[in-house]
Amino acid sequence: MSTNKHAMINRYKWYEIIGIYCGIAVFLTFVLAPFVEGFLVSLKPLSQLFSSPYRFWPENGSFEAYRTMWEHVPGFGRYIFNSFFISITATIVVLLLVVPAAYAFARFEFKGRGVLLGVFLAVNMFSGAVLLIPIFRLMRVSGMLNTYFALIVPLIAFLIPTAIWLLRTYMMRIPRELEEAAYVDGASHFYTFRRVILPLAMPGISVVGITTFITAYAQHFIFALTFNSKTEYMPLPIGLFAYFGRQEVVWNELMAASFVGIAPAMIVIFFLQRYLVSGLTAGAVK
């Protein structure tokens, strides 16, 4: 009965369906237009790009830019590698720090728990930009400036809060009875954590790992811009500035390189979108 009613409520009249699809079309045009335009730009020869009047469709478009981009900026593969290396390392460290901390917040009663959780979440309100000066000095004093460390170490700090919050929520849903049974059998706290909680929390840990990786891959611009000037450590977003020549920007190669750079992220989204939506939106619920 209920499902029947549900189906009837959701039955649209023909003009409603047209309205909905038109609305979605407008909305997705706004969201996707830059990508469509960016892709068409990558197909156009430079001479057509720098000509008036503007033409939307490429004339004798080709994938030539996808070949020349590698010749123009030979280090481009290195930038993609750097982005991956930075994001993966950051994700691993974040998980090592966050899994135990989230468990402590989810399960144990102790003085100052609420305050400490508040402090962790408060980190989210600062972007790196506000703390840039002291972190810059910290990097310089410790000799980390212009190394991979300068790109990874500050990034990790700003990935921790959301990861703790996500994983804590997940771990609170694991039934307490399982741990209590382990304690009755004489298991230690650590043994219970490792053998009971970790396996049960694995799905949650993977979601947090994926979202952390995506965030790291998408947003490490300001630290990379400020703390590193060596070409060999530059991640993708900074490396793309290599296509900004003295005279003019090589737009078709820049766009081609952008698409090559985001291809891995796009593949990840496509296969993991179900987990991503739950992970990313839950991360916003602070």
Place this chain on the structure above:
Amino acid sequence: MEAKRQTVIFAWCLLLPATIYIAIIVAYPLVDTFILSFTDASLKRVTNWVGWENYNKIFNATFADVIVRTFVWTFFSVLFKMIIGTFGASLLNSAVPGRTLFRILTMPPWIVPMAIGIFMWGWMYNGQFGMISGMLQRFGLVDGPVAFLAYGSTAFWATIFTDVWIGVPMVTLYLLAAIQSIPQDLHEAAWTDGAGRFYRFRRITLPLLMPAMITMSMISLISTFNSFDIIWILTRGGPSGSTTTMIIDTYKTAIGSYKYGEGAARAVLICIFLSIFSYFYFRVTSRLSQEQSR
């Protein structure tokens, strides 16, 4: 009692690594910012205590402009994100074929490295060769090329527009999740009483979505206030300061001109504003969760 103490010690051992990390990379720099703001720290070896001088220096008409601009910029960006996000979430909630695909297609601006999306906008804003100016001319809406990033007034709105574009997917998917958690019985009851779709949206969906909208606009407010990448890549705060927000101003002072002390004083002001926002955020969300549990 002994068992309880052991539990507490274990809990602290679990928390210690993450806590130390945040203490070194976030808490210490925060304290350092406050201390630096009272010094004339720069590239020079010697650093002198200067008291309130850095604060006196920044309180002038130019800086008042920067503060006002930051608030106007943030206000409109958050407003548009919420309006477009609510619009998008309601549409994506409709039970029409293809909606899973539409949801995936909403995500790219959020998931792709921000710099890449910003480069694409940078090209679209180009006056002579860009898409937006070209389309406007094609449809006869403007007479000549419009170089959006070359003039203060258009650059201001162009940077807001790009910020909205990057922020909309998160707002949309968050509000979509909130809409989906509204109990279906309410809609069924109203439907049985003959309420139309639009009436139900206005009288059931919108009121029940309010808490999520308030929460999201607060989160959005904090992240938008902190926005750096978009303005930096598109205009670097220009032309002639028309897109210089507090974050950009701080970055230019500290990193661009190596005036760490003056930059730190600006950063402290940002921290104060952010703390006020966060205070309201925590108050509002705790009140909302109390109301919900009642």
